[in-house]
Every structure is written in structure tokens, then in C-alpha cells.
Amino acid sequence: MLLGRDIEGTINDEPADGDGLILTGEYNNEKTSGLSVAFLGDGTGNAGSVTVAQNSLKFQAGASADEKIVIALNSTHSTVLGRGVDNTSGFENLSQISLKSTQEAIDAIRLVDEALDQLLSMRSQLGSVxxxxxxxxxxxxxNTVENLTAAESSIRDTDMALEMVNFTKNQIITEAAAAAVAQSNQTATRVLRLLFNNNPHGHWSFFRDH
Structure with missing residues (x-):
């Protein structure tokens, strides 16, 4: 590239006007109309690629931060809709239509039909997404929420079952201790009763071992 000369080239294989190092897509381009890019290289040929997402919408599609969906919508401006329709009135897009004559009305209908087809195509793309x-x-x-809820419920049920086991164990221990105390009391009473029956006169003798 020579100094003092405007850049020359195309954007996405569509014609573009150069102004210094700035390349701007021509007005009638289908995809790059008005798009400007700056060339900072020092050679010729294919300088790179440009990706433009106009009116893009982002949706969080999963649990991870990088699980996102980006939907790019084409422009629905009247200067964009209805392009590429052959007509004798010279209309290039929907914004230029006129109904001053029969022929212009016929050509306007053609551009309106094309614009409707473009809108239906966008609607179809959105419906597919x-x-x-x-x-x-x-x-x-x-489904993930249902599985997590079921897992949480299962964990809670497991904890409840453990608590019931501990409660039952403690209850058995308490009842066994009470039964043992009651049994020991009954044994002492029986021994005293047996001694009393063997000595009806009430004379008791106690011997100390030497």
C-alpha cells in the first residue's frame, strides 16, 4: 500500500469504499452495508475476517457460566428489507417504494412480498432456535431440578432413618435397664420371703467369719 492513497478492497466479497485506512461497505450491499473496518497491516491480499452479530441476544442455557446461546437477528429496517427484487421502477429497498403510478404499485407489491419472505425466514430461524x-x-x-430434589429428599429420608434407629436403640436400653432394676427388686423380695418362711418364729442368727 502506497502512502497518500486510499485503501482498496472488499468486505465479505462485497464492494467497499476506501477512505485512508478505513474501508466501508457500500450502501447497497446485502450484508456489509455501512460496515467500516480499519486496516492496520502493511501488505496486500486477504487481511482477515470480520464477524458481526447485529441485535444479538444472549441466553444462559446451562449451569456453567460459558453455557450461553447467542442469537443474531438480521436488520429489519426498511432500507434493508425488500432488496434484490428486479423492478422497472428502480426501487432498491422497501423505503423507496412509491404508489404514484400503476407500475410503481406493482413493483411495490413485489418488494413488500420479498420483505415478508425475509421476515418469515427470520421468524422461522427464531422458532428453530x-x-x-x-x-x-x-x-x-x-429434569436436573427434579433429580436434585429427589436426591435431597433421599438424603433427608436417610437422616430420618438414622435418627429413628438411634431413638429405638436408646428406648430399648432404657426399657432393659428398668426391667433389670425391677427384676433385682423382685429377687430381693423373694429371698426375704424365703427366709421368713423358713423361720416362722422370727429368730435370726448372724454369724461372722473369723
């Missing part, structure tokens, strides 16, 4: 991506992810997320 909604059905095959968004609704699918919603279904997956719902």
Missing part, C-alpha cells in the same frame, strides 16, 4: 435449543435446555434443566 426456540424449539431445538431453548426448549430442549429448559427440559434438561427441569
Amino acid at each position: 426456540q424449539k431445538h435449543t431453548l426448549e430442549t435446555n429448559i427440559s434438561v434443566l427441569r
Whole structure:
């Protein structure tokens, strides 16, 4: 590239006007109309690529931060809709239509039909994303929530079962201790009763071992 000369080139294989180092897509371009890029290289040929997402929408599609869906919508401006329709009135887009004559009205209908087809195509694309991506992810997320809820319930049930086991164990120990005390009391009473029956006169003798 020579100094003092405007840059020359195309953007996405569409014609562009150069102004210094700035290359701008021509007005009638289908995809790059008004798009400006700056060339900072020092050679010729293919300088790189440019990706433009106009009116893009981002949706969080999963649990991870990087699980996102980006939907790029084409422009629906009247200067963009209705392009590429052959007509004798010279209309280039929907914003230029006129109904001053019969021929202009006929050509205007053609551009309106093309604009409707473009809008229907966008609607179809959005419907496809909604059905095959968004609704699918919603279904997956719902199943994930149900599984997590079931897992939490299972954990809570497990804790409750453990508490019931501990409660039952403590209850058995308490009842066994009470039964042992009652049994020992009954044994002492029986021994005294047996001694009393063997000595009805009430004379008791106690001997100390030497």
C-alpha cells in the first residue's frame, strides 16, 4: 500500500469504499452495508475476517457460566428489507417504494412480498432456535431440578432413618435397664420371703467369719 492513497478492497466479497485506512461497505450491499473496518497491516491480499452479530441476544442455557446461546437477528429496517427484487421502477429497498403510478404499485407489491419472505425466514430461524435449543435446555434443566430434589429428599429420608434407629436403640436400653432394676427388686423380695418362711418364729442368727 502506497502512502497518500486510499485503501482498496472488499468486505465479505462485497464492494467497499476506501477512505485512508478505513474501508466501508457500500450502501447497497446485502450484508456489509455501512460496515467500516480499519486496516492496520502493511501488505496486500486477504487481511482477515470480520464477524458481526447485529441485535444479538444472549441466553444462559446451562449451569456453567460459558453455557450461553447467542442469537443474531438480521436488520429489519426498511432500507434493508425488500432488496434484490428486479423492478422497472428502480426501487432498491422497501423505503423507496412509491404508489404514484400503476407500475410503481406493482413493483411495490413485489418488494413488500420479498420483505415478508425475509421476515418469515427470520421468524422461522427464531422458532428453530426456540424449539431445538431453548426448549430442549429448559427440559434438561427441569429434569436436573427434579433429580436434585429427589436426591435431597433421599438424603433427608436417610437422616430420618438414622435418627429413628438411634431413638429405638436408646428406648430399648432404657426399657432393659428398668426391667433389670425391677427384676433385682423382685429377687430381693423373694429371698426375704424365703427366709421368713423358713423361720416362722422370727429368730435370726448372724454369724461372722473369723
